[in-house]
Amino acid sequence: xxxxxxLPVRSIVEEMNNRNIEKGMLIAIHNNRGVTTRxxxxxxxxxxxxxxxxHTWADALKLDWPRNSSLLERIARSFEExxxxxxxxxxxxxxxx
Numbered sequence: 355x356x357x358x359x360x361l362p363v364r365s366i367v368e369e370m371n372n373r374n375i376e377k378g379m380l381i382a383i384h385n386n387r388g389v390t391t392r393x394x395x396x397x398x399x400x401x402x403x404x405x406x407x408x409h410t411w412a413d414a415l416k417l418d419w420p421r422n423s424s425l426l427e428r429i430a431r432s433f434e435e436x437x438x439x440x441x442x443x444x445x446x447x448x449x450x451x
Contacts, residue, residue, distance in 0.1 A: 409426075
């Protein structure tokens with residue numbers, strides 16, 4: 355599995371040290387994922403899988419690319435929050451049926 359982001363982007367993130375750019379990257383990553391589908395009671399399993407990938411990348415970069423690692427951790431946590439939202443929706447739907 356290749357590390358994300360690519361080397362030129364990692365360099366820019368480290369050098370710029372700009373929260374607005376990082377926030378834009380987080381939003382772009384979520385938007386790039388597009389529409390997801392799931393069964394009615396599936397919950398956030400898909401998002402947890404994506405979060406795991408970002409945690410793995412963050413861990414791999416933490417020594418040499420600390421700002422990138424931090425950004426990747428924030429992205430992972432945002433997917434974990436989405437997973438929790440989908441879990442709650444599935445649980446709420448389960449109570450309705």
